Amino acid sequence: MIQQRTLDHSIRCSGIGLHTGKKIELVLNPAEVDTGIVFIRSDLGIEIQGHVDSVVDTRLCTTIGKGEAKIATIEHIMSALAGLGIDNARIEVNGTEVPVMDGSASPFVFLIQCAGIVEQNKAKKVLRILKRVSIEDKDKSCALYPASGFRVSYLLDYPHPLLSNCKVSFDFSRQAYAREVGRARTFGFIHEVEALQKAGLALGGSMDNAVVLDKYGVLNTGGLRYADECARHKVLDTVGDLFLAGYPLVGAFEGERSGHAMNCAIVKALLADESAWVIEDLKEDVHTVSTQTSSQSITV
Numbered sequence: 001m002i003q004q005r006t007l008d009h010s011i012r013c014s015g016i017g018l019h020t021g022k023k024i025e026l027v028l029n030p031a032e033v034d035t036g037i038v039f040i041r042s043d044l045g046i047e048i049q050g051h052v053d054s055v056v057d058t059r060l061c062t063t064i065g066k067g068e069a070k071i072a073t074i075e076h077i078m079s080a081l082a083g084l085g086i087d088n089a090r091i092e093v094n095g096t097e098v099p100v101m102d103g104s105a106s107p108f109v110f111l112i113q114c115a116g117i118v119e120q121n122k123a124k125k126v127l128r129i130l131k132r133v134s135i136e137d138k139d140k141s142c143a144l145y146p147a148s149g150f151r152v153s154y155l156l157d158y159p160h161p162l163l164s165n166c167k168v169s170f171d172f173s174r175q176a177y178a179r180e181v182g183r184a185r186t187f188g189f190i191h192e193v194e195a196l197q198k199a200g201l202a203l204g205g206s207m208d209n210a211v212v213l214d215k216y217g218v219l220n221t222g223g224l225r226y227a228d229e230c231a232r233h234k235v236l237d238t239v240g241d242l243f244l245a246g247y248p249l250v251g252a253f254e255g256e257r258s259g260h261a262m263n264c265a266i267v268k269a270l271l272a273d274e275s276a277w278v279i280e281d282l283k284e285d286v287h288t289v290s291t292q293t294s295s296q297s298i299t300v
C-alpha cells in the first residue's frame with residue numbers, strides 16, 4: 001500500500017506577488033488524512049479548497065475564490081505538491097496571491113523538502129482515467145486518456161524562433177518532476193509585460209521571476225535553464241492545474257497550445273462524466289508523478 005503524505009512540520013517564506021507587486025507571507029502546514037490541499041486567506045480567516053470547483057478566474061494564472069476572498073497564482077505551488085506526492089496540506093497566505101518566487105516551482109519544492117515529507121496512516125487515493133475526454137477551442141486542444149502511470153505531453157507553438165513547434169513529453173513514472181520540470185520558469189514577452197504593467201497587472205513581474213522574451217530571443221542575462229524551458233513550464237502549470245481534480249491522476253494528458261482555462265475546463269469535463277474515472281487506492285505497481293520523490297535532485 002502507498003500511504004498518503006503530508007509535511008513533517010510547518011514552514012514559511014515570503015515573496016512578491018506577481019500581479020500586485022506586494023510582499024506576501026506564505027505558510028505551508030501539515031494536514032490530516034483526506035484533507036486534500038486547502039488554501040487559507042490568513043488575513044480574512046477564509047478557507048478555500050484547492051479544487052477545480054473553487055476556480056474563479058483562469059486569465060494569466062489560476063485563481064480560486066470563495067465570496068470576497070480570492071487567491072491567485074496557485075498553480076506553481078499546486079504543481080510542486082503534486083510533483084512531490086503531497087496529498088494533504090494547508091497553505092496560508094496573507095494576501096490575494098501566492099508569491100511568485102523565481103517563477104518556477106523549485107522554491108516550493110525546496111520548502112517542502114526542508115519541512116520533510118511524512119507518510120500517514122491511510123492509503124493514498126488516485127483518480128484513474130477510464131476513458132478519453134477531450135476539448136478543443138479553435139487551434140487549442142487538450143485530452144485526458146487512460147494510461148498506467150502519469151504522463152504529460154505538450155506542444156508549445158507560438159510564432160517565435162524559440163517557441164514554435166516545441167513538443168515535450170514527460171512520463172513521471174520514470175522521470176523526476178523536480179529535476180525535469182520543477183525548475184522551468186514562467187515566461188512572457190517584453191511588450192506584453194509592459195502592456196500588463198500599464199494596466200496595473202504583473203506589477204511584481206521582472207527578470208528575477210520570469211523568462212522575458214523579445215521577438216528574437218531571451219532578454220535574461222542568465223539565459224534559459226533548459227533549452228525548451230518554456231514548454232517545460234507549460235507542463236509544470238498543467239501538473240498543478242490537473243491536481244485541482246482533488247486527487248493525483250493516473251492517466252495521460254496531451255495539450256496543444258492549451259493553458260489554464262483549458263486545463264481547468266478538461267478537469268471539469270472529466271469530473272462531470274462519472275463513467276470516465278474511478279477513485280481507487282494507489283497500488284505499489286502503479287506509478288504516478290506523486291511517487292517520484294526518492295530519486296529527485298533539487299537545485300534552486
Ligand SMILES: [Zn+2]
Nearest residue numbers: 075186233237
Ligand atoms: Zn506558470
